[in-house]
Amino acid sequence: MKLHRLLGFAAVTSMAATMAMAGTSDMNFAKVYEKECQGCHGPIHQGGVGSDLRPKALKKKEHNMLVQTILNGRENTAMPAWGQDGASVKFSKDDAAGMVDWLMNWKNTVELTLSFDEVHKSWKKLADVDALAKKYPVSKDGKLEYKGAQVDNVKDITFATERDASLVDFIDSTKAKVLSRHKAGFAVHVTVTNKANPRYAYSISRSGRLTMFDIGAPGQPAVASVQVGQESRGLAVSPDGKYVMAGNYNPGGAVLCDAHTLEPLKVYDTSRVINMDGQIEPSRVAYIADTPYGPYFSFALKDAGHVYIVDYSKPDFPIVGDIPNIGRVLHDAFLNENKGEDYGRYVQVASQGSDLMGIVDLKTKKLAAKVYTGKKSKPHPGQGSSWFNKKLGKQLNATNSMNFGSVVIWESPKWDVVKKVPTAGGGLFVGTSEHTPYIWSDCVLGKPANYNQVYLINKETLETDRIIKVGKKKGQLIDAHTKKVLQTWDATQHAKVPVVEKTFGKEKILPMPDHLGKAVAKPVQPRLLHAEPANHGKWTMISEWTTGRIGIYDAKTGKFIKYIENLTTPTFTYSVEHRQHVPGA
Numbered sequence: 113m114k115l116h117r118l119l120g121f122a123a124v125t126s127m128a129a130t131m132a133m134a135g136t137s138d139m140n141f142a143k144v145y146e147k148e149c150q151g152c153h154g155p156i157h158q159g160g161v162g163s164d165l166r167p168k169a170l171k172k173k174e175h176n177m178l179v180q181t182i183l184n185g186r187e188n189t190a191m192p193a194w195g196q197d198g199a200s201v202k203f204s205k206d207d208a209a210g211m212v213d214w215l216m217n218w219k220n221t222v223e224l225t226l227s228f229d230e231v232h233k234s235w236k237k238l239a240d241v242d243a244l245a246k247k248y249p250v251s252k253d254g255k256l257e258y259k260g261a262q263v264d265n266v267k268d269i270t271f272a273t274e275r276d277a278s279l280v281d282f283i284d285s286t287k288a289k290v291l292s293r294h295k296a297g298f299a300v301h302v303t304v305t306n307k308a309n310p311r312y313a314y315s316i317s318r319s320g321r322l323t324m325f326d327i328g329a330p331g332q333p334a335v336a337s338v339q340v341g342q343e344s345r346g347l348a349v350s351p352d353g354k355y356v357m358a359g360n361y362n363p364g365g366a367v368l369c370d371a372h373t374l375e376p377l378k379v380y381d382t383s384r385v386i387n388m389d390g391q392i393e394p395s396r397v398a399y400i401a402d403t404p405y406g407p408y409f410s411f412a413l414k415d416a417g418h419v420y421i422v423d424y425s426k427p428d429f430p431i432v433g434d435i436p437n438i439g440r441v442l443h444d445a446f447l448n449e450n451k452g453e454d455y456g457r458y459v460q461v462a463s464q465g466s467d468l469m470g471i472v473d474l475k476t477k478k479l480a481a482k483v484y485t486g487k488k489s490k491p492h493p494g495q496g497s498s499w500f501n502k503k504l505g506k507q508l509n510a511t512n513s514m515n516f517g518s519v520v521i522w523e524s525p526k527w528d529v530v531k532k533v534p535t536a537g538g539g540l541f542v543g544t545s546e547h548t549p550y551i552w553s554d555c556v557l558g559k560p561a562n563y564n565q566v567y568l569i570n571k572e573t574l575e576t577d578r579i580i581k582v583g584k585k586k587g588q589l590i591d592a593h594t595k596k597v598l599q600t601w602d603a604t605q606h607a608k609v610p611v612v613e614k615t616f617g618k619e620k621i622l623p624m625p626d627h628l629g630k631a632v633a634k635p636v637q638p639r640l641l642h643a644e645p646a647n648h649g650k651w652t653m654i655s656e657w658t659t660g661r662i663g664i665y666d667a668k669t670g671k672f673i674k675y676i677e678n679l680t681t682p683t684f685t686y687s688v689e690h691r692q693h694v695p696g697a
Contacts, residue, residue: 137206141214148201151299151318152190154396155343155362156220158415159441161190161464161490161514170216175209182208189515189538190557200276224363224394226341226381231367234339235375238619241326241335250311250328254688262291266310266328267689270646270653271303272662273315277680279622280315280323282332285646285653285687288664288676290624292332297321301345303686304697306371308353310688314371316340316347322358322367324374327688334619336374340367346400348409348696355424357409359397366397366411368422368429378429380411380420388417388437399445401696405456405474408432412442412461419461419472433477438470439463446496447696448524450507456695458524460509462491469493469511469520471527481527483520490514494541494642495697497551503572504530510551512539519553519567521574531574536562541642544571545690547649548667550578556641556657564638566654567592568670578670582656582663584635589670601672605632605659608678625678635659644685655682 145153152162159165170178182203183195194203203211249257254266263269263284270285280296280303283289297317306312311328320341323334341360349356349371356371364382369375383394395415402409407425410433412418417440421433438461445461448454458480459472467489473480485491493511501508506523508530513520517535519542522528537558544551550568557563568578576592582603589599607629613620639657645667646653652670654663662676662685691697 137204137210139203139207139210141211144201144211145214147298150343150362154415156394157215157218161441161443161492165215165218167216167218170212175212175216178212178215179205179208182211187559224342225383226360226363226365226367226379228376228379231338231340231379232376236337237335237373238337239326239333239335241372244326244329244333244335245311248326248329254310256328260330262330267648267692269327269332269688270644271305271313271315271684271686271688272653272655272676272679272682273300273303273684274679275299275681275683277622278317278319279680280325281679282313282325282327283676285651286648288674290676293622293624294323294325294332294334295620295622296323296334300684302347302684304347304349304356305686305688305691306349306353306356307351307692310692312353312371313688314347314349314356316344316358318343318345320344320360322347322356322369322374324356324371331621338367338369338374338376340369340376341365345396346398346411348400348402350402350407350409350424351404352407355409355429357400357402357411357422359400359411361396361414364394364396364413364415366400366409368409368424380422380431382413382416385413385416385418386436387415388440398443399461401445401447401459403447403456403459403474404695405454408474410445410459410472410474412438412445414442417442417463419459419470421472421474421477433474435472435477435479438472438479439468439482440465442470444493444496445696446493446498446509447694448507448509449498449500449695450524451500454525459696460493460496460511462493462511464490464492464514467491469509469522471524480525483522483527483529485511485513485520485529486518486532488515489518489520490538491520492540495543495644495694497542497544498524499544499546499551499571501572501574506530508571510542512542512553514538514540514557517555517558517562519551519569533567533569533574533576535567535576536565536579539641543643543645545645545649545667546693547645548652550670552643552652552654554641554643554654556639560637564640566640566643580640580654580663580665580670580672582638582640584637587663587672589672599671603638605635606630606677607632608660608680628677642684644687645690646685646687648689653685653687655685657681657683 185193298319346359609625
């Protein structure tokens, strides 16, 4: 993507060499960094999930140590071993040394600002939304009211993202059947649905492409798209179904769009904000959340430690709240589920640089509390978990920890930590629903010997009851107390069946193969992540990053049911029915 077609340039200061001191390496360090590294380390190398990689920070470190870190990764962190087979870009020793040299001599060449005019120019109508709705009617409760519909109700659909294939998949989650697969920008990151009109779904890619789909029409076609930035993450839809907001890492800011047409309405530029040290600098926008509590979107200034609150019911959609000094490196967030008048009142945002969850009160528009999750824990709740514990008589909330295996549980509205449950390794996602007795925690950032596990933690006792462990050839459901194997299943890995793109309307789509490939001779260690309730509470779906499949498990028992195969690095899944009942999701 050419930046000048979308973004306004503020100031060009100097040119950075991409091949500096590369030895025998011919790697394009700038291109590799943009594709593989900036998601964790930031577009201006300022750090986030990953370390600060600006020259001032790196020159305090030993060169060879940095080379070895690139080649071998860092245990219990998101830093992979780029020197190992299977890495998306395999580094030689010269490649790693050249990358370190390039980073140590890097200079910020441009300061980008979010331009409404440029964003609006990229808006594309791909289909007639109203004509599709008339031709393929869907009732207010989501039932498809025409012959030949692929599912009975749009709430039967679960979205899945195939990260490295840049795909969004729509799955009939009552039958575990893939309905369609759509190109939606590089590394599709998040998908959401319109709760007021669940026939419409939205995705945001790391390449900044916001896409709207009509999942009530045959083939779930894309109906509109807009380029909201160069690198994007957060996404939310207002509960009234009128607005959708997307957030950018680069250039920093958020874009508010009409949820029925995807037409951009306003941009919120964060290229010059005051950080926690009182300095003016650009900030990425991390989470974005809507809430049933009021007509608000909230979003985090990742690098500045602020949360902004936007009131979309007022003319020009103003920022009506600015909560500063929450913590360093703000990332994802989820809302409380306390029933009654406080439902969705509190935004619980992870500060990975300060090891805490900041509790933002949407009523007072102030910081209500800080929940400390443990030194160097780097909380990452993902979709988070919020549930009522009958034994304690309290509403509880939970997050995963990235750097080591720990699920941190706290109560609301007192905001005291009540338990830290150990797991086998650092995780990214912890999820639950009213239909399962467990919160499901992955260990995806743990060591390879452990990242094939998901812990099922009892919501009443706050103890791990069961562990799902998928090996290279067989899977096991284990009783965590007795270590007894409760179930064993065939986890044989199969080669992906190649498919040829087909045209569907104005889209290029990938059909789903109807058969399995041959068994893989040298299977890899499965890497499990992101447990998502599905099939109206009957199932939980778990993605297997390295094996290219999604495992389906019984929500009440954890028992394995079946696989959805032939996928590429599946990550995020989103059940329309489940997310209807989760505030801000």
